Amino acid sequence: MATHILTRAARFGAVIALALFGLSASAPAQEELQEEQAHEALHFPIEAPERRSWSFDGFFGKFDPAQLRRGLQVYRDVCQNCHALSMVPFRTLADEGGPQFTPEQAAEIAGAYTVTDGPDDQGLMFTRQARLSDHFPSIFANPQAAAFANNGAYPPDLSLMAKARSVPSGFPWFIFDALRFYQEGGPDYIAGFLTGYRDPPPGEEPPPGTYYNVHFGADDETAMPPQLFDGIVRYTDGAPQTVEQYAEDVAAFLMWTAEPHLVARKRLGFQVLIFLAAFIGLMYATKRRVWAPVH
Numbered sequence: 121m122a123t124h125i126l127t128r129a130a131r132f133g134a135v136i137a138l139a140l141f142g143l144s145a146s147a148p149a150q151e152e153l154q155e156e157q158a159h160e161a162l163h164f165p166i167e168a169p170e171r172r173s174w175s176f177d178g179f180f181g182k183f184d185p186a187q188l189r190r191g192l193q194v195y196r197d198v199c200q201n202c203h204a205l206s207m208v209p210f211r212t213l214a215d216e217g218g219p220q221f222t223p224e225q226a227a228e229i230a231g232a233y234t235v236t237d238g239p240d241d242q243g244l245m246f247t248r249q250a251r252l253s254d255h256f257p258s259i260f261a262n263p264q265a266a267a268f269a270n271n272g273a274y275p276p277d278l279s280l281m282a283k284a285r286s287v288p289s290g291f292p293w294f295i296f297d298a299l300r301f302y303q304e305g306g307p308d309y310i311a312g313f314l315t316g317y318r319d320p321p322p323g324e325e326p327p328p329g330t331y332y333n334v335h336f337g338a339d340d341e342t343a344m345p346p347q348l349f350d351g352i353v354r355y356t357d358g359a360p361q362t363v364e365q366y367a368e369d370v371a372a373f374l375m376w377t378a379e380p381h382l383v384a385r386k387r388l389g390f391q392v393l394i395f396l397a398a399f400i401g402l403m404y405a406t407k408r409r410v411w412a413p414v415h
């Protein structure tokens with residue numbers, strides 16, 4: 121017992137000594153330390169996802185309806201086998217600024233789903249074809265069932281995922297991000313996560329049921345198996361059928377589900393700025409006029 125305490129004290133002493141001498145440590149050691157701190161700030165255990173360019177970034181950014189439609193196709197063909205999109209009503213598929221389906225096309229998409237409704241006159245729940253007013257149904261009855269089907273890992277609802285995740289750049293770069301209105305961290309992360317699967321480094325075997333992913337924000341490996349492979353979704357608009365393209369399309373689509381009014385918000389922001397510029401001019405002219413006799 122006494123020796124145990126002694127070893128602990130020695131270890132503690134060594135840590136303090138190292139910390140004290142840390143300042144005068146050699147340059148490579150400092151670099152290593154800085155790198156570690158940078159990772160800590162980013163919360164990416166291995167590698168932060170790269171930043172991509174999106175049709176909806178910047179001041180005048182807009183969603184590309186063709187990309188959103190392809191993203192929906194990827195969601196329906198692949199992701200919906202596990203993930204729900206429970207906050208998205210089918211009717212919004214026909215909204216301005218979104219994938220811009222016609223109301224008939226949106227109704228057709230809804231019609232492919234079955235939802236539970238009720239209770240009927242006898243107090244019983246029943247299933248029926250989904251309508252425009254319904255939301256995307258989950259294929260699992262409840263989160264427990266979804267987790268059970270995925271080795272105990274719950275596949276989260278994707279409706280707001282693009283707002284729930286981001287690629288923070290840490291101090292001081294976040295100031296520049298704010299100045300250039302960087303708001304695409306969510307889709308950058310989703311596209312990075314989907315394309316982040318690699319062979320694990322030699323000797324590092326992921327635990328059973330997990331997969332090595334360099335861009336996962338929480339750990340070295342994720343419980344979600346790789347989902348995208350070249351050619352897995354058939355596009356009809358001639359876009360490349362590659363993992364990269366699928367990942368970006370579904371990430372853009374999820375940005376739209378998370379923020380369907382992004383285009384309207386940017387337009388309004390711009391109008392407000394024009395108004396304020398005109399207002400400043402007007403106020404300046406008024407001030408000169410009012411003060412003219414005094415000058």
Ligand code: HEC
Nearest residue numbers: 198199201202270273274275276310337342343344347370
């Ligand atoms: C076979 C089931 C399955 C399919 C299909 C699937 N996922 Fe997942 N997904 C999961 C599970 C399970 C998790 C939880 C992973 C974890 O916590 O390690 C997850 C987590 C995620 C996350 C959250 C990661 C994080 O940072 O927490 C995103 C984003 C995601 N999936 C996107 C997608 C997209 C987009 C698709 C379609 C291309 C897809 N998933 C298809 C099972 C699936």
